Amino acid sequence: MSAPTTVKIIGAGSIGNHLAHGCRQQGWAVSMCDRDPAALERTRNDIYPSRYGNWDTQIELAAPEALANRGYDLVIIGTPPDTHVRLALDELRGTTPKLLLIEKPLATPDLRGLDELRTLARETGTRILVAYNHRLTRHTELARQWLEAPGVGEVSTLRVLFREHWGGIFGAHPWLSGPADTYLGFTHRGGGALGEHSHGVNLWQYFARLAGMGRIQEVSAELDEVERDGAAYDRIAQLSVRTDKGLLGTIVQDVVTRPAQKWLRLEGDQGYLEWQAGARPDQDWVQLVRHEGPGREEWISKTRPDDFRGEIEHLGALLQDATLPSPLDLEAGLETMRVIAAAIESSRSGRRVRIDQDAPTPEY
């Protein structure tokens, strides 16, 4: 019998627990670490048992130093965005894993350290992925297949809404008293609507790519930036974007819409594709409408662990064959970061911003 896949999860918070559970469902050996001992306690006594029924005694909980010199097949960084790049660089300089999954958003909007990360990934051979799990849910996968055939014809526009009041996030973090307690309340730390709901930008990019419509090259944006109760963040981010192949579309993300609206529509001359996450409580939905002839529609029942199932299964496939293509590759996460940075610059300067995907980023 072969040895089980070994996984280290850095950050025993909300996402750390979701991914620990997902990895254990695969039978992988999981170690979790956190610099805050209270987070480890909360994981064992509260978060994990309340979400999944009981604590899994097979999971190792430890301080980061205790795991520092051990090698792992997979390392997952599930900490706040302003720690991602530093922690990733440390992993690549240490006992390099085969796969390194970094939570979204990849970095802070100053893009600090991203060139170093790219270079080190190349040098070490570690495959780096960014955890935009919505690219791998069942309904996104159906959308991908339907766009191959029968498709929507010539694509004219793409619109994405990723709007969700962050009360739900604070509900999942009862130990936080509000936005100022965490990165969420600070756009420059990777929070706010742009950073926290960057699934929106990322999904736009994914569907533009599936439709063969290229990469985002220009951004005009307006952010509603607020300073309140010690926090400074964008509540609403409205982006108009254009790709290098001329596709014009819109992306709206916010932390005020209740109930949430996570919706996408790709318009073509023969029909359209419409996608919604959580269209009904615990159901995702996707439809392809053809103006002439039959279309397709599916409702997919899901639980919260299902949101991460496709992502975890994909990690398993990559651990078997590291040459497989991945929609989560570092380059896709980097493109999303550049759009976030451009949106902030556009809103603050009042100008349209062109994106240079190869521009150097500040060093750490």
Ligand SMILES: NC(=O)c1ccc[n+]([C@@H]2O[C@H](COP(=O)([O-])OP(=O)(O)OC[C@H]3O[C@@H](n4cnc5c(N)ncnc54)[C@H](O)[C@@H]3O)[C@@H](O)[C@H]2O)c1
């Ligand atoms: N893909 C998704 O759907 C999804 C869902 C939730 C969160 N996330 C992302 O996951 C990340 C974490 O969010 P969260 O809600 O789990 O946060 P959280 O506050 O619940 O947990 C983060 C944990 O990281 C720990 N930590 C911070 N710095 C550390 C360090 N240097 N070393 C070790 N531990 C450290 C903190 O003590 C904390 O326990 C964010 O980037 C967030 O956007 C993604």
